[in-house]
Amino acid sequence: MGRGRSQVPEEREGRPILVTGGAGFIGSHLVKALLTSGHSVRVLDDFSTGNTANLSGVEALAAAHNVRFQLLHGDVRDDFRVRDAVSSCRAVAHLAAVASVARSVEDPVGANSVTHGGTVNVVRRAVEAEVPRVVLASSCAVYGDPQSLPVAETAALCPMSPYAQAKLAAEEVCSSAAHAGQATAVALRFFNVYGPRQDPSSEYSGVISRFMHAASHGDGVTIYGDGLQTRDFVYVDDVVDAVLRALFRPLTGYSLMNVGSGVESSLLDLLSRIQELCGRTVARDRRPAREGDIRHSRADAGRAAWVLGWRPHSSLADGLAATWSWHTTAANQPPAGA
Numbered sequence: 001m002g003r004g005r006s007q008v009p010e011e012r013e014g015r016p017i018l019v020t021g022g023a024g025f026i027g028s029h030l031v032k033a034l035l036t037s038g039h040s041v042r043v044l045d046d047f048s049t050g051n052t053a054n055l056s057g058v059e060a061l062a063a064a065h066n067v068r069f070q071l072l073h074g075d076v077r078d079d080f081r082v083r084d085a086v087s088s089c090r091a092v093a094h095l096a097a098v099a100s101v102a103r104s105v106e107d108p109v110g111a112n113s114v115t116h117g118g119t120v121n122v123v124r125r126a127v128e129a130e131v132p133r134v135v136l137a138s139s140c141a142v143y144g145d146p147q148s149l150p151v152a153e154t155a156a157l158c159p160m161s162p163y164a165q166a167k168l169a170a171e172e173v174c175s176s177a178a179h180a181g182q183a184t185a186v187a188l189r190f191f192n193v194y195g196p197r198q199d200p201s202s203e204y205s206g207v208i209s210r211f212m213h214a215a216s217h218g219d220g221v222t223i224y225g226d227g228l229q230t231r232d233f234v235y236v237d238d239v240v241d242a243v244l245r246a247l248f249r250p251l252t253g254y255s256l257m258n259v260g261s262g263v264e265s266s267l268l269d270l271l272s273r274i275q276e277l278c279g280r281t282v283a284r285d286r287r288p289a290r291e292g293d294i295r296h297s298r299a300d301a302g303r304a305a306w307v308l309g310w311r312p313h314s315s316l317a318d319g320l321a322a323t324w325s326w327h328t329t330a331a332n333q334p335p336a337g338a
């Protein structure tokens with residue numbers, strides 16, 4: 001690894017980017033964007049929530065762009081698998097995690113072992129293999145309920161769920177490696193990401209995918225709490241753009257950045273937009289607020305603009321329309337109630 005190196009060394013130019021969790025929602029968009037921009041890609045995924053359908057067409061994409069695509073089935077906690085995965089890589093985008101607050105509350109030990117333990121494993125093996133850069137998918141969940149909005153990276157941290165605690169610990173793994181001069185590391189605190197291929201099939205799935213899945217099947221939705229909680233919904237293409245910049249921009253040491261739209265929307269607002277898209281009223285069932293849920297969220301993404309030259313381009317209206325179109329395309333419809 002390049003101690004303090006800011007640029008990817010030339011001899012690594014043709015080497016693959018490792019995407020852990022590359023068969024998942026965000027990971028699969030990242031993989032396709034990397035291939036399209038002429039980078040070879042290696043994916044490490046255990047398919048616990050990801051699936052091969054998300055990666056359909058990647059071989060053809062790789063061939064069209066004269067680059068390589070390699071899929072490794074394995075767990076980020078499996079030391080031998082991770083050693084193989086990081087070998088000769090140009091950079092690592094580490095996305096594999098138990099990506100759900102609710103699931104982490106149900107199984108805190110398991111969630112921590114993947115999200116924190118897996119990061120320990122990936123980062124230490126990346127450092128050992130002299131991989132010059134690691135980008136971590138972190139989360140705005142580390143802030144908990146911010147005292148004021150928009151929330152900047154300097155805000156107090158108050159992780160309210162095992163998921164948030166594990167993400168904070170994963171960030172510290174990256175910052176320690178960077179501060180020890182072992183790697184350039186970038187932690188991106190994604191806000192609430194949405195878009196095509198977000199899996200709607202579990203009760204733990206992201207709220208936009210849940211609501212759109214229900215609306216497109218003529219079903220009702222469940223609202224936890226009063227529906228007035230707000231989130232900063234950021235479209236997946238914008239998030240991928242931030243990850244690409246974090247992978248390839250000249251940087252040194254450790255960088256930490258919010259990746260959010262800067263716009264705050266309540267669940268009730270979201271539901272009314274979805275009703276407009278589907279042209280009917282969607283029935284709603286109210287349940288108590290979930291444990292570990294935060295109340296309000298909105299990003300100050302000024303640092304990502306400054307450091308990465310990043311800004312979101314998709315409005316909520318455009319992003320929802322594209323996501324709705326994906327949900328209502330027959331080939332993309334998981335069976336109702338799945």
Ligand code: NAD
Nearest residue numbers: 021023024025026046047048049050075076097099190193
């Ligand atoms: P996802 O569940 O679709 O993707 C996670 C991927 O990691 C899946 O393909 C899954 O099979 C894989 N994975 C899980 N455990 C693994 C393990 N032990 N070994 C190997 N692979 C494993 O979720 P996503 O929404 O695409 O999230 C990607 C990353 O972004 C996660 O780290 C998540 O915490 C983070 N993030 C997501 C959001 C969001 O709103 N979706 C927001 C903030 C941060």
Ligand code: UD2
Nearest residue numbers: 099100101139140141190191192206207210222223224297
């Ligand atoms: C958190 C993080 C997000 C990401 C994600 C991974 C915050 C602000 N965001 O998202 O960055 O890391 O965790 O899981 O911490 N809800 C319903 N009905 C449903 C589904 C959800 O009402 O069918 C509610 C849910 O209780 C919450 C809101 O919708 O209040 C958003 O939930 P989510 O699961 O989409 O995402 P969230 O905010 O937990």
